[in-house]
Amino acid sequence: MNQHNNKVKKSDRMGVRLFVAYVICLLLRLLQLLPLLLRLLMNLLSFSSSLPQHPLLLCR
Structure with a gap:
């Protein structure tokens, strides 16, 4: 049970890192x-x- 939790935390951290890198690239x-x-x-x-x-500009 404990090992499973560690795996999940590690993958979450990877996801966060990817997300941050993505945001930085966008910026x-x-x-x-x-x-x-x-x-x-x-x-x-x-x-x-x-x-x-122009009338068209005023209509918008």
Whole structure:
């Protein structure tokens, strides 16, 4: 019975480690994408402000 508990704890720890690694990878990817997303946002903002207000944009 005791051995079984140890096995479960070990596999749980592995799962947690995998999860943490996955989250860190996601965060790193997001950090890489942030400048791109910010540039896109700035482009959209400048584009929409330079345009005369379009009815379609107002409808959304």
